[in-house]
Amino acid sequence: MKRTVVGELKGKKIAILGLGAEGRSLLKFLNEQGAVPSVHDRLNNIAAPEGARIFSIKLGEDYLEDIQSYDVVFRSPGLPRLHPALVAAEKAGVTISSHTKLFFELCPSLIIGVTGTKGKGTTASLVHEMILASSKQAFLGGNIGTPPLDFLKSLSENSIVVLELSSFQLQDLDISPSIALITNLASEHLDHHRTAEEYREAKLNILRYQDSLGCAILNADDEVLKLSAAGMRSKKYWFSTQAITEPGAYAIDGSLFQSLDGEEIKICDISEIKLRGIHNVGNILAASIAARLAGANIGAIRSVISSFETLPHRLKFIGKFRGVDYYDDSFGTIPETAMIALESFETPKVLILGGSEKKSSFAELARRIVNANVRGVVLVGETGPRIWAELQKAGYLGLVSHDAESMKEMVDAACSLAKPGDVVILSPASASFGMFRDYKDRGDQFVKEVLALK
Incomplete structure (x- = not known):
């Protein structure tokens, strides 16, 4: 096998941290090179790909406990590089790498x-x-x-x-x-x-x-x-x-x-x-x-x-229903993307905003909303109250809905606030976890409920 940033892998004691898409790809690649790594994952319901050769599997909240025993550890992108367990393992002499680093070398x-x-x-x-x-x-x-x-x-x-x-x-x-x-x-x-x-x-x-x-x-x-x-x-x-x-x-x-x-x-x-x-x-x-x-x-x-047409969940036009245009911008997980969505339309807008925390500031978004011909906002999730507080500080005088607890209720609320000729945009300025699996699930549910308005 070609030498890599982590040295000669064959014969090393290797662990893959996280068996998502990159982890599964890495496992397959390492098996093809003759390596049989161990797999660690925080989730308890992870199943190894059929036919994969794995030395050992450790699942659950304590999945990082013994990683100092390996020669080489491949972290998944979702595991912060500066996580204390990785820092400690590196100090103990473990080489920390990733799918991306290995690909660049090869x-x-x-x-x-x-x-x-x-x-x-x-x-x-x-x-x-x-x-x-x-x-x-x-x-x-x-x-x-x-x-x-x-x-x-x-x-x-x-x-x-x-x-x-x-x-x-x-x-x-x-x-x-x-x-x-x-x-x-x-x-x-x-x-x-x-x-x-x-x-x-x-x-x-x-x-x-x-x-x-x-x-x-x-x-x-x-x-x-x-x-x-x-x-x-x-x-x-x-x-x-x-x-x-x-x-x-x-x-x-x-x-x-x-x-x-x-x-x-x-x-x-x-x-x-x-x-x-x-x-x-x-x-x-x-x-x-x-x-x-x-x-x-x-x-x-x-x-x-x-x-070229827009990718899914990136300010994508879903359709016109009851005289209102609906756009899915579920990929917009920070305030800056919601600002971009605002600036893309001159017509009156109804925004669906909020979700799980990413520690963003919503002050500038609130100021932009006040000056962007926004008819109404549907505020949801953990960040909904914080967005509302900033809107009040900014002098927002438009319509507001606070009570939606499902995507159907969000779409129904937006539909009730909008008038023919308006635009409804799902651009949450927040992450999706809690109410939805991820931004794709959130966007897919939005599209489903909008299409049901026919």
């Missing part, structure tokens, strides 16, 4: 890494489609799609890998992709990261280890990102929806342009874009740079832009 192909607080899934998908449309072999994985070790055997030096990377996956990464793209930086996952600074530093690992040959694609409209990336060694390309940026891509006078090497090329008119919202214009600009740097042609890029 991948023979060009890697385009995409991260950001929001927009990374859409942007990564756009890059992937643009490269495919240019008749090149491309693979999409990471935080979206397929765990990348699943397609490692299909890769060659001529392949291109597009990875959506979360802060959880990036936190201990010590190799940067050849092309790194950051859509934006705001505070998120403070239920996982101890501070906003820790979160930002994790994100910046995507370009921290690039040399002067590396390419970084960055948001020129994001002041925090501009300051954070100032000392990085890579060649920087900028994208902006507000000003001309060179080298890079920008929107001006209703059109999108690229200027990577001093020659301005028109990409398309904004009117040709199917995706809603100025934030998606930024995503498209960023994706077009990455795709061009990877060898995609401008014709393929234009074709994808004109046909």
Whole structure:
């Protein structure tokens, strides 16, 4: 087996912490290399894949108790890298790694890494489609799609890998992709990261280890990102929806342009874009740079832009019922995404807001709601009372519903507040845990209840 960041794995005592999608992919890969790891998981109802070879299984709340006995531990993205058990194990001489670190060490192909607080899934998908449309072999994985070790055997030096990377996956990464793209930086996952600074530093690992040959694609409209990336060694390309940026891509006078090497090329008119919202214009600009740097042609890029539709649960139009348009933005788990949703519509709006805690501040969201033609709000979950308190401070005078305890009740409440011509948006600005399994479950239930309004 090829040497990796964790050394020669064969013959080592190995544990996989977490048997989710990445853990199962890693287990299969290690078995193929002749390794028989142990599996630890917090959940008691985890079943090993059929045919998998496992040395031992430890399940339950105490699943991290004896990890210091291993040579190598692979953590799942959901387990914070700075968890005390991992820190103690590392001090005891255990090598801490991950699915993502192992893939980076073994991948023979060009890697385009995409991260950001929001927009990374859409942007990564756009890059992937643009490269495919240019008749090149491309693979999409990471935080979206397929765990990348699943397609490692299909890769060659001529392949291109597009990875959506979360802060959880990036936190201990010590190799940067050849092309790194950051859509934006705001505070998120403070239920996982101890501070906003820790979160930002994790994100910046995507370009921290690039040399002067590396390419970084960055948001020129994001002041925090501009300051954070100032000392990085890579060649920087900028994208902006507000000003001309060179080298890079920008929107001006209703059109999108690229200027990577001093020659301005028109990409398309904004009117040709199917995706809603100025934030998606930024995503498209960023994706077009990455795709061009990877060898995609401008014709393929234009074709994808004109046909690409939004991903599920990302401000996706569900339909018009009783004269009201309904949009599913369940992926919007922080206040910044709800603000973006607000700014995407001029018509009166009814918002469904709230969920489980991520320690976000709702003060700015409340101020935006007061000034954004919002007819009503449906407030739910743990964060509902906090959002309401900020709305009252901001002088909100619109309609409000506090009593919904299921998705059907949320949709019914929103429907009762809305009038024909309005827009109802599920953009919770909060996590989904407690009432729903995850943001997908929340969005799926929303779509189901909206379609039932027919």
